[in-house]
Amino acid sequence: MGLAILFVYGYPIIRLFDFSMRRIRGASGPFIGFDNYRFVLRNPIFQEAVRHNLFLLVGVPILIIIALIFASLLFEQLKGWKFYRFAFFLPYILAVPVIGIVFSYLLMLHGALNETLRFLRLDFLALDWIGSPNIALKTLLAIIVWKEMGFGIVLFFARLMSVSEEIYDAAKIDGANWWQTLWYITIPQLQIVIEFFAIVTIINLLSWIFAYVYTITRGGPGTSTQVMELWIFNKVARGAPNPGMGAAASVILFLGTIVLIFTLLRLRMRVGEEE
Amino acid sequence: MKEMSKRTGVSFERATQKAIKQLLLIIVAFIALYPLYWLIITAFKTQADYLVNKFGLPWPIMIGNIVTALRGGRFARWFLNSTIITAGSTLAGTTIACLAAFAFAKMPFRGSNAILNFVISLMVVPPVVMIVPLFILYAQIGFTSTYQGIIVLYVGLTMPFSVYLLTNFFKTIPHDIVDSAMMDGCSHFGILWRIYVPLSAPALVTLIIVNALWIWNELLLALVFLPKDKMRTLMVGITAFRSRLNLDIPVTMAGLLLSTLPMIILYVVFQRFFIRGLTAGATKG
Structure with a gap:
């Protein structure tokens, strides 16, 4: 285990910092200090990529709200709840490249969604979901939410199943309505799982969305859906490779993620102390 | 009234x-x-x-369409690559994780807890961070476009989660069993193999499914580290396949269906394990 971990994590992370300060040609290159960082931070496309990644974080509250509502609906175990759980979770196990390609056909200007909308006489809603620079990033977010919601729902639901039923019975006797039960019982009971889910989702939206972008938009139209991962990928694999800059961008992404997570954990601990 | x-x-x-x-x-x-x-x-x-x-x-x-998709590109070859890589990484990864988790759970040494926590915390490191240095290293040692090259990466990347899940599970197995087996002259490997592995079968199935799903569906690393066409995995293959055959959408869809079918079948049959495994990260909280 030790060897595998050192090889896959230890070596690359150490070399990453080294590479990020060199002008790489082939296997290594001359030391150039922080030039790569300066270039990356000033690069308008990279700046745009960072903004897009941050915009996608809107998905965190959206996903939490959807997951809360549907986990508590499942928890009431209405007729067919097992089927619903099966259906909600299904997108989560499908491969991102597969759903990426399916959605890019579904959402084409003359794809199935727009044909349906036109059929329903809702022409004004039949937008160019992927081809328009103003909408593409939002479409991307919607697809990510579509895929990730099942994870949240099932996660929250699994936790709810282990909450003692007495609390819910007591609420019912006291005449609490659906929203009151959700607000005063379900959310406090789920607090830890909600935090866990929020952190996982933040990590995903900052650094695990390459496959969506690559298969649906490739960063386009123009640079309207460019994200950090794709930028790094292009510095390694495409026509104009510049690994040194890719390394500097990786360091920024890596440290950014770590700082964000630690801030969140600190925040949580402080809130915990006050209580 | x-x-x-x-x-x-x-x-x-x-x-x-x-x-x-x-x-x-x-x-x-x-x-x-x-x-x-x-x-x-x-x-x-x-x-x-x-x-x-x-x-x-x-x-x-x-x-x-299915027949056309199978003939188009190197579909059969990609399918085989995905199968070899997924099976190889899952098998090797689970075996190594079993050994490591056994050591963490039952043979604690000084600082083993700190190491365990460190390993678990690696789960938050995004894989994209590793590709630049590994890409350069792989080009030097000739590991690009090889099965062993990509398998090592997948084993390493799935290791934190595997060790975390198995260590937690192994800790719930009472220590008395180990003591009495030792008394009967059973070696450490014997204990792991004859007692721990059978007792933790559900956790192992869960782990294998989660890792296999992740590796089968992975795109970024497969794209970067397997550039040769005949070494491609299905996920890389279909993204290229789409641009080549994008006029015939039904055939593209048939190809997509074939490449995702194994996981859909697994999900329908083992739904319980999927849900348990993929939500396992949160059970401890």
């Missing part, structure tokens, strides 16, 4: 509430299922049928 009408009022309200909830569930279930449904029906359409009928059922039913 008054009491009666009040009660019917309440039950009427209950019924509407229930109906609204059912409706919500149905709508979201429909949204969740629709893309897969569309993928399946389109895979069986003729090109002409697809052009006029984008969301209805296929007629005539066209089986030929």
Whole structure:
């Protein structure tokens, strides 16, 4: 285990910092200090990529709200709840490249969604979901939410199943309505799982969305859906490779993620102390 | 009389509430299922049928798309690559994780807890961070486009989660069993193999499924580290395949269906393990 971990994590992370300060040609290159960082931070496309990644974080509250509502609906175990759980979770196990390609056909200007909308006489809603620079990033977010919601729902639901039923019975006797039960019982009971889910989702939206972008938009139209991962990928694999800059961008992404997570954990601990 | 009408009022309200909830569930279930449904029906359409009928059922039913997809590109080869890489990484990864988790859970040494926590915390490191240095290293040592090269990466990347899950599970197995087995002259490997592995079968199945799913579906590393066409995995293959055959959408869909079918079948059969495994990260909180 030790060897595998050192090889896959230890070596690359150490070399990453080294590479990020060199002008790489082939296997290594001359030391150039922080030039790569300066270039990356000033690069308008990279700046745009960072903004897009941050915009996608809107998905965190959206996903939490959807997951809360549907986990508590499942928890009431209405007729067919097992089927619903099966259906909600299904997108989560499908491969991102597969759903990426399916959605890019579904959402084409003359794809199935727009044909349906036109059929329903809702022409004004039949937008160019992927081809328009103003909408593409939002479409991307919607697809990510579509895929990730099942994870949240099932996660929250699994936790709810282990909450003692007495609390819910007591609420019912006291005449609490659906929203009151959700607000005063379900959310406090789920607090830890909600935090866990929020952190996982933040990590995903900052650094695990390459496959969506690559298969649906490739960063386009123009640079309207460019994200950090794709930028790094292009510095390694495409026509104009510049690994040194890719390394500097990786360091920024890596440290950014770590700082964000630690801030969140600190925040949580402080809130915990006050209580 | 008054009491009666009040009660019917309440039950009427209950019924509407229930109906609204059912409706919500149905709508979201429909949204969740629709893309897969569309993928399946389109895979069986003729090109002409697809052009006029984008969301209805296929007629005539066209089986030929699957055959065309299988012949197009190197589909069979990619399928084989994905299978070898997924099976190899899962098998090697699970074995190593078993040994490591056994050591962490039952043979604690000084600082083993700190190491365990460190390993677990690696779960938050995004893989994209590792590709630049590894790409350069792989080019130097000739590991690009090799099975062993990519398998090592997948084993390493799935290791934190595997060790975390198994260590937690192994800790729940009572220590007395180890002591009495030792007394009977059983070696450490014997204990692991004859006692721990059988006892933790459900956790192992869960782990294997989660890792296999992740590796089968992974795109970024496969794209960077397996550039040769004949070494591609299915996921890389279909992204290229799409741009080559994008005029014939039904054939593309047939290819997608084939490449995701193994995981759908696994999910339908082992739903319980999927859900348990993929939510396992949160059980400890």
